[in-house]
Amino acid sequence: MSDTPIRRLPAAALHERWGDDPFVRWDLPRPHVGDIWSVGDAVAFERLSHSRRIRSLTAIGPDDQVRALLEFAAAELPASVDAVSVERSQVGMLAEVFGDRLRPGGDWDWMWTTSMPPVVDAERQLVPLDDVADARDILALNEIGNPTAESEPGSGITTTWLGARAEGRLIAAGAIHLTQGGAPHLTGIVVHPDMRGRQLGLALIAALTRWSLERYGVCTLGMYADNDRARAVYDGLGYAVAHAWGSRRLAE
Structure with a gap:
């Protein structure tokens, strides 16, 4: 775990510090609703899915700091949080942190564009x-x-x-x-x-x-990571990947 202390942040701090991140800027409520923790350049926060059925812990930042946040949050999470999302390159650390609580999930990309597409x-x-x-x-x-x-x-x-x-x-x-x-x-x-x-x-x-x-x-979207046909369409219309997420469910 990082030697830098983990801090619980006030609701407005997420957008104030990480608001340049397209996902934070356009996907999350302002001020944020739910717990926020940070260490160094990393942040972890609760997030409701668009269907409003899944409440996840989502983490953004360097590997070692994200791991520290996950280890800390694992003991702090309320029972209402039933999933965790990190960059797909960081998914391997989830089993080490959450152990038997970890359940299958899915890989998906959050995309956005500010480029006007041509008429079809x-x-x-x-x-x-x-x-x-x-x-x-x-x-x-x-x-x-x-x-x-x-x-x-x-x-x-x-x-x-x-x-x-x-x-x-x-x-x-x-x-x-x-x-x-x-x-x-x-x-x-x-x-x-x-x-x-x-x-x-x-x-x-x-x-x-x-x-x-x-x-x-702006326009945003989420797509399953293995949908190559859709990816080609979105790429062609000017969408860019802000985060390649790996999401896994958590047992109670």
């Missing part, structure tokens, strides 16, 4: 969707195209919807949520399997990104 021809097929009136159709599309989609139609948490229909059937949909930091977050991009290869997914991403940039100046 297939955007001409897109129409606005209604969170309530179109919820049943969106849910049916999700079941066919992506059962793990986190757009949650009908819940009221979506800021804007776009989609495409063919002969009255919904064949593509995508949404923008707002992060706890108030930034637009691209989510729920789903295209019917029979309609893939027609640039509908690209059109949704480009149009929703442009909508976000025109109103907020």
